Amino acid sequence: MKFYRIDNSTNLKEVGAVPQRGEMSDGLHKDDPRHFCNQPDIGALSEEVYIPSFRLRNKAKLTDVISFPINSDWIVSEKFKNIFEAEKIEYVQFVPIYLFKKDEANKYYLLRTLKLFMECIDFSKTTISIMKTTWEEEKRLLVKDLNEFNFLIESTHLPYSIKISEFRISEKCMYDFIRLDYTYGEPTLFISERFKDTLLQNKITGIRYMEIDEVL
Secondary structure (H helix, E strand, C coil): CEEEEEEEEECCCHHHCCEEEEEEECCCCCCCCEEEEHHCCCCCCHHHCCCCCCCCCCCCCCCCCEEEECCCCCCCCCCCHCCCCCCCCCCCCEEEEEEEECEEEEEEEEEECCCCCCHHHHHHHCCEECCCCCCCCEECCCCHHHHHHHHHHHHCCCCCCEEEEEEEECCCCCEEEEEEEEEECCCCEEHHHHHHHHHHHCCCEEEECCCCCCCC
């Protein structure tokens, strides 16, 4: 099954401004452990977590995906959420959030991933980079499977880090929506070709579909 990397749209005619998300509202202090910013970036949020509101930037338009995720969570519309639910996409949580355009509150959702799908990587076609800095590579190597990859992560310590430089998603991966970490140096979302067609048919806005090897 073919997969596509998804990202926020940068088409100004569509989104109005990049990024679309602007200032965070006042409320619970950001240092409070209940604040959303202090939660893990994967896994379900409890009802006790404080979710701040945000303002859209002046020229930003309301689209189904709002650029500038919060941590690793996308900001998506109810229409986007309903498609996920109709397609029975698993391992996601939708958390209500409000975006203000001028003085009007617009209900959106944080799209949270509840698990990683690193088992979907075909490690026989994957190259791992050991990075000295964000941009400076120390060396490249191969691993034979996920266990060996996890061992490499555990044995790599600061200032060094791991980045998956080149990879393929296994043809055995039968999920329509997955999150992979360490690819492109950050958590990244991927969708199947089938699900991409569904989003296109429903005219979801604010999203960019990219080939696995496509450069931003």
